[in-house]
Amino acid sequence: MIRKFLLFGITALLLLNCGPKESKQEEVTEVLDEEQSPFVHKPLVTHLYTADPSAHVFNGKIYIYPSHDIESEVLEDDMGSHFDMKDYHVFSMDNPVAEVIDHGAVIKLEDIPWAGRQLWAPDAAQKDGKYYLYFPAKDKNDIFRIGVAVADSPTGPFKAQPEPIKGSFSMDPAVYEDEDGSYYLYFGGIWGGQLQWFEDQKLVEGRKGPTDGIPAHEEKALMPFVAKLSNNMLEFSEKPREVLLLDKNGEPIKAGDNEKRFFEASWVHKHNGKYYFSYSTGDTHFIAYGIGDNPYGPFTYQGNILNPVQGWTNHHSIVNFEGKWYLFYHDTELSGKTPLRNIKMTELIHNADGTIQTIDPMKK
Template sequence: MLPMFKNALTITIGVLITGNLYAQQNPVLPGYYADPEGIKYGNTYWIFPTYSAKYNEQVFMDAFSSEDLKTWTKHPRIIDTSAVKWAKRAMWAPAVLQKDKKYYVFFGANDVHQGEVGGIGVAVANKPQGPYKDLLGKPLIQDIINGAQPIDQFVFKDKDGSYYMYYGGWGHCNIVKLKKDFTGIEPLPGGTLYKEITPDKYVEGPYMFIRNGKYYFMWSEGGWTGPDYKVAYAIADSPFGPFKRLNTILEQDPSIATGAGHHSVIHSAKDDKYYIVYHRRPLNKKSAHERVVCIDEMKFDSEGHILPVKMTGRATVDF
């Protein structure tokens, strides 16, 4: 395992000019991490990633915070399997949010298959850096519905205050509506508990945001262990779709990195900039677990379509 850094780590990834981020020195975090969830709590930027290792070693999560997107503080083991008794291995793909002065992290655990204990859990804390405690003492979603393995969840707050969760591996994606206290799910507007909204070529890693009244649904395609991992998107008028695949916006660059995917998005409201936070595999790394977290700007054309993202930063690393 990598050493646990408890002090602030200075990593120059660019400069801030009138609030703009210029991500010139990817990767932004030291060590192997993946599936990053980027978010801003108040004036502080946070990244909550998966610790990228073999499943039996991937039993905790770290978090990273920054006031200026240059100096990052590592918060080790914000949660681990000792706090989630039903989780034995493979804690991964966090989704985070703040609600009613509490902080929540949704996570996958145990790489569940039908008949096994595991799936999507939820934990709560009083601070972003935790420590987080298991909210339910059991998975929030464990069963395989519509063919979707219960992993890779993203929690989305709609304009009316409703909370929806998009999730699913194995090429299927479901949407569910969360209860206000996140202790379970409740019927969707159509009356069902689960609705499949899988777009063409979807594999895993769903993400949703609203821009100019439109719903941007994003996901990862390809295999996460290989070079062809990528991100695509759709635009709809509703959080329920339909989601028609429009284009690939992030993929491998033979001069920079392979396996670019499983992302999130940070919106800088001050200057209306969007940044994609994602993982990729440096050119000198071949193991499935040798993934690093990066940030690049995500731009739109005049019609609101997402333009292909140009990866920046180092092509190799020496971790």
């Protein structure tokens, strides 16, 4: 979630001089006509800026749990300080072509006792009539932890637990419910996500910058983590485990292999008995994926689900609705600015051999 965004030679189409008006929830900008637009898919939400869409089907409807981008005076840096989000909204759709409903802010930064700043990409889960919102935030010491908030409805309001999940670190939580009723929480992200500041899941004193602790190019890349959740959904039932991502030779992906290595944005879905772990490659701007036989991995790299979008970051989710799969992602069509993004969706297709057809978000 850092650095400058890719321009793709279309900046002139995108500088539309119309920032958000958060208090009135007015349209932030108009979407370009289809013939003018270089984008393949249209924004789902245009009255505010949204990113990192985590989509789920609860009670026969699609619910989307994104982060909420806002204008910020914080200067842009490689730790993502300019992504200074302060609340979460929930959106719903009766089906993939239905109107998107904004259910408003369901929890705010000031409602979270332990949080200091930066409500980054969240996710959600349902169990026994309760709904759980998992979110990263920097604590009072400016270290990312993962918190949980609970609600009686998928649209909130959510009440945060007084402390973050014990043993949690880094960011980008993603929850996967397996067919046996087990829930797994995946998490992690390098650079602004601070994963490189930890060794053996303990914070290393003195590491401060985005590359402090990043392995050498020829060494194994930093990997995401996973832990099974407890029955109450509020804590880990085990010590988090490393999720191993392998190349097609069966070797761990190397830190210098920027087009394949994990950067952030974990997601897991299951198709035809196989587990798919997908993620963002960060500075090379792909949504890549691997396939495995177990929710813990290892996962063998297969290729890309999504080619680069306009904007530096990307973050996605994958959901099945009535037998079809859909990819949710974000770009910067509405603003042309790195920290002011908008969410989108499109159908995702698995090939007969289990691989996924790569999606182009920009017209060629």
